[in-house]
Amino acid sequence: MTAASSKIVLPQSKTAQACEAYARFAAVAACVIGEVVLAIWIGIFPESAMPSVSGVPPLAALGVILAGLGLVCFTFRRIRFVARTIGVVLTLFGFLMFGEGALGDLGFDTFLIPDDLPPQAGSFEEDLFLAQAASPPPIPVLDGTSPGILVALILFGVALFYAEHARVAPAVLSQVLTLVLLAQVLLVVTGAAYGVDTTGDPFPFMRLTAYGVVAIVLLATGLIAASPERGIASAIFEKSPAGEMLRRLLPGILAVPPILGWFARQAEVHALYDSAATLVIFAVASIVVLGVFAWTALGAVRRADSGRQVALMDLRGQREWLSTTLGSIGDGVIATDPSGSVLLLNRVAEDLTGWSAAEARGRPIWVVFRVVDEETRKPVDDPALRALREREVSRMESGAMLITRDDKELPVEHSGAPIIGQDGTLAGAVLVFRDVTERRRVAQRQTMLVGELNHRVKNALAIVQSLVQASLRQAKDPTTQTMARTLAERLRALHRAHDLLLESQWSGASLKAMVERELEPYKREGGPKIVIKGSDVLLPPQCTSILAMTLHELATNAVKYGALSQNTGQLTVAWKTQRRNRLHLVWEEKGAPSAPKPTARKGFGSQLIDQASAIISAAKPRPSSARPGSMSSSTCP
Template identity: 90%
Template sequence: MTAASSKIVLPQSKTVQACETYARFAAVVVCVIGEVVLAAWIGIFPERFLPSLVGMPPVAALGVILAGLGLLSFTYRRIRFLSRTIGLVLALFGLLMFGQGAFGDMGLNTFLIPDEAIPQAHLSHEFSFAQAAPAAPLPVPGGTSPGILMALILFGVALFYADHHRVAPSVLSQVLTLVLLAQVLLVVTGAAYGVDMEGDPFPFMRLTVYGVIAFVLLATGLILASPERGIASAILEQSPAGEMLRRLLPGILAVPPVLGWFAREAEVNALYDSAATLVIFAVASIVVLALFAWTALGAVRRADSGRQVALMDLRGQREWLSTTLGSIGDGVIATDPSGSVLLLNRVAEELTGWPASEARGRPIWVVFRVVDEETRKPVDDPALRALREREVSRMESGAMLLTRDDRELPVEHSGAPIIGQDGSLAGAVLVFRDVTERRRAAQRQTMLVGELNHRVKNALAIVQSLVQASLRQAKDPTTQAMARTLAERLRALHRAHDLLLESRWSGASLKAMVERELEPYKREGGPKVVIKGSDVLLPPQCTSILAMTLHELATNAVKYGALSQNDGQLNVAWKTQRRNRLVLVWEEKGAPMVPKPTARKGFGTQLIDQGIRHNLGGETKTEFRKSGLYVELSVPLTPSNEPRAAPDTVHAPAA
C-alpha cells in the first residue's frame, strides 16, 4: 500500500450517515434523561411533572449518562477506544451496585449527593440514601432497580466488544444487545399485562420509565452505529431478503404482544377460560402473521421480478460496456468504493501485466503502481484521489508505471469518481496511456528543430557576412546605404528567429518582438515610446513578416518621424478581436514634417502591404495625419482559406 492509499477517507452513503445521525441523537437524548433525573433529585425540576424516581437513584442516573457518552464516542471512529473503556466501566459499575446487596450499602448515593442536598419531599416520599431500602422494598439495597443494573451490565459488555475485529466478540455484542432489547420488551409487556414484579421479578426485572426509554435508545443506537455488519446490515440490505425482513419485523414485534394483551383481558374479564384464550391467541397469531408474510411475499416477488429485469438489462449493458472498453485505445481500470479493482480492459491488461481474472478484487495501488519519474517516489493514485475528493483529475504526465514484471513505462493518467443515482459513491475509474512513442517522437522533433535552427542561423550568418563584406568593399554612397539597410533587415529577421527558437517554433511573443525592436530608441530625455497590449502568441507564419513590418516602421520613424527628435512620441497598441484576428496600431505624434503621400510607394511600404495582404491575408491602413504617421494592421492569427489578391510588383525605390 502506498502512502497515498493509506490516507484515503471515503465518503459515506446517505444510509450510513442517517444511521450514525440516529445513534448520536439517541446518545444525546440518553444523556439528557440522566441529567433530568439528577436535576429532579436535587429539586431543580418539580417531581409532579415527572415520572417517579423510585428505582433510579443518582448513581444509576450517572451510569445512564456514562452509557450515553459511550454510545456517542462509538459513533466517531477516532475515539472508539474511549467507548471500550466506558463499556468496561459500566460493566464493573453494574456489578459493584449488585455487590451492595451482598456487602451492604456502600454509600455511593450518599457520596454523590448528600442527604442534606435532597429536598425533604424526596426523603419522605421515596427513601433516604442512608437507609438500606425504600418504603416499598426493592430487591437491591440502595434503591436501584435490578433491571437498570442488569441493563447497564449488558450494554457495557456489548459496547466493549462492539468494535472488535474478530467475528465471535462482534457476534457476542449483537447478541447482548438483543438480550437488552428483550429485557425491555419483557418489562413493557409485563407491565401492560399486569405482572407483579415486586414478589419474584425474574425474568420481569423492573425498569423505570427513564430506564425503558434510555435503554431502547441505547440498544437501537448501538445496532445502527455499525450498519455495515450484524443486525443493521441485515435490516438495511437492499435485497429481497432485506425487503422481506423489513416488512415482517413490525408484525413480529407488535402482533404477538397486542394479541396477547387482548387474550389476557378476555381471561381477566371472564369472557373465556385460560384454555380458550390460549387457542384464540394462537389462531389469531397465525392469521395475522400469515397476512404479514403474504404481503411481504408479494413485495419480495415484485422486487425479484424487478431484479430479474434489471439483471437482463445489466447483462446487455455489461456486454456493451465490455465492447466499448475493449475498443478504447487507453487503459481503463474501474474500482469499487474501497479502491478494489472491478474490471480492466485489454489495454490495461497489456500495460500493467495483470490479467483481469487475477487483478479483480486486488487494491488499485497493487495493480497500478506509479512513481514520479524524477524523484522515484510513489505518486498519489488518481483513482484514490477521485474516491477521496469526488472530483475529476486532469490528465497528468511525469509518472512512471511499474508493471507486474518490473518494467517501466512513462504514462499519463487521470481519475474520475463514479456517482450513483442517489448521490452515493459507487467507485472510481482510472484512465491511462503509454506515452513512450509520443516521447520518442517529441525527442526526434526536438532534434530536428535544433538542426533546423542551426541551419537557419548559419544561413543568416552567411548572408550577413556577405552583406558586410559588400558594405566594406562598396565605395558608392548609394550602394553603401542599400547594403546597410539590407543588413538591418537581416538583423530584424535574426531577432524574429530568436523568438521562434525560444518557443521551439510554437510561435513568438508579440510584446517581446515590439520591445526588442524599439528598445534601442528608448533613452532618457529622448522620444517617448508607449507600448500597450496584452501579450499575444504569434503563429510562426506571422512572425517574420510582422518583424520586418515593425522594423520598416521603426526605421522610417527614426529617419522622418517621431523617433527623429526628442519631443516626439510613438504609441504602439494592439488587441485581439473576434475570429482570432489581431489589430495593431502604430501612431506617431510630434513628427517634424509629415511627408506627402506619393503615387509611387517606397520599397518599405510595398513590403508591408504585400507581406500583410498577400502572405497573411490581412489588411493595412496608412494615413499621414498632421500629428504624424498612423498605420493600422489587421492580421488573422489563423491561416485563411479565402483567395488572396495577387501581389503588386515591387519597384525599386526612387533615388
C-alpha cells in the same frame, strides 16, 4: 496506503445518517432518564408526581447515565476507545452493585444521597423514613434494588466493549447481548400485562421500573442503530427482498404473539375458556395472523424480486454497453466505489498497470494505480481520491510516474472525476490516464530536428553575411558599397527575426519584441522620441520574416527621410487585434523634414512593403509610404 488515501472522507447514506442521529438521541435520552431518577432521589422532583423509583437506587441511576455517555462516544469513530473504556467500567460497576447487595451496604448510595437529607412531605422517602424511625432494622440495599437493572447494565457494558470489534465472534457476541437486553424488556412488559407475580424476581421475570424499561430499550436500540453497516441494523435496512421480508414480518413477530396471548389470558381469567382451550385459540390465531403477515410479505418480495430482475437485465445491458465503450477508449480508465476500492478497469488500464480486472477488483485504488512525482519521487495525490474527497473534476495533470505491478515506470498524465448518483449521493470516482512515453519521444525528436534546422539556417545566414561582408570589402564603387551595406542590414534584420522564432521553438514570434529590437539602435538620449503601443501578440511563423523585413525597411526610410533623421522627430508604432484574429498595425511619423519628391519608379523598400502587405493580409495590396507624417497600415491573420 498513501497519505492522500488516509484523508478521504467516506460518504454516508441517508439511512446511515438517520441511524446515527437516532443512536445519539437514544443516548441523550438515557442520560436524561438517569438524571431524572437522581433528581427524584435528591428531592428536586416530587415522587408523588412521577413514577416510583423504588428498585432504582441512585447508584443504578448513575450507571444509566454512564451507559448513555458510552453510547454517545461510540457514535463518534475517533473516540470509540472511550466508549470501550466506559463499557469496562460499566461492567465492573454492575458487579460492584451486586457485591454491595451480597456484602451489605457499602455506603455508595449514602455517599450520593446523604442520610440527613430531609424527605419531602407525602413522598415515598417520608413514608420509608417514618417506618424506619418506628422500626429501624437494617435492610440490605439489594432488597430495594431490582436485579434486572443490574443485569442490564452488565450486559450493555460487555456489548459496548465488543461492538464493532475487528474479529467476527466478539462482534456477534455484542449483537446477541443486545438482543438479550430487548428480550428481557419484552419479558418484563409482557409479564406485567399478563399479571405475572414478580415478587422475589423469579427467573426469567426480573423486576424493572418504568425508568429501567425505557432506558434499556433506548440503550439497546441505540447500540444497534450505531452500527448500520453490519449486524441487526444492516439486515433490517438491507435493500433486498430479504430485507423487505424482514421489515414486513418483524412488526408481526414482535406484536402479534403478545397481543393474542393477552386476549387468551383474559379469556382464561374471566373463565370463558379453560387453559387448554385458550392455548388452542392462541396457537391457531397465531398461525392465522402470522400467515397473513407472511402472505403480504411474500407479495411484496415477489414485486421487489420482479423489479430486481428487470433492473438486473437493464444492468446487464448497460454493463455490456459500458464494457464496449470502455474497451474502445484509448486511455486507461479505472472506476472505484465511494471508499476508493477498484470496481473495473478497461483493457488499456490493465496493460498499463499490469493488473487484470479480476485481480484488481476490490483492491484500493492507491495499490493498483501507484504514482510518484517524476522529480521528487514522492507519492502523488491520487486524482480519484481527490475527486472523492473534493467532489470536483480535476484537470489532466502531467509530471507523474506510474509504478506498474512489475515495478516498471511509465510517465503518465491523469485526471479524476466523481460519479454522482441520481439522488445526489457519491457513487464513486473514475480515473483516466494515458501513457505519454511515445509523445515525449516525438517531442524530443522534434526538438532535435528544430535544433538542427536552426543550426543549418544560422549557418546559411552566416555564410551569406560573410559573402556580403567580403564583397563590401572588395567593392571600390560607392554604389556597390551602398548596396552591399543595405543587403547586410537586411540580412541582420532577417537574422533577428530568426532568433525570435528560435526562442519560441518556431511556434511564432513576439510582435512587441520584434519592434523593440528593430528600433533599439535608434534610441538615444536627446534623440527622436520613439513610442511603442500595443499588447504583446504572437505572430505565426509565416508572418514573422516578412513583417521583420517590412519593419526594417520602414525604419531605414525613417532614418533617411523621416522622423528618425533628426532629434525633434517622433515615431509611433501601435497595433491592436481585431475580429477573426486580425492584426492592425500603424506606423506614424511626426516632426520630420520635408519628404523628397516621389519618383515614378518604386524602390526596393516600397516594393517589399507592398508585397509584405499582400502576403500578410491576403487582400488587395495597400500602398505604403515612408513620407514624414504619413501612416502605413496592414493586417495579419
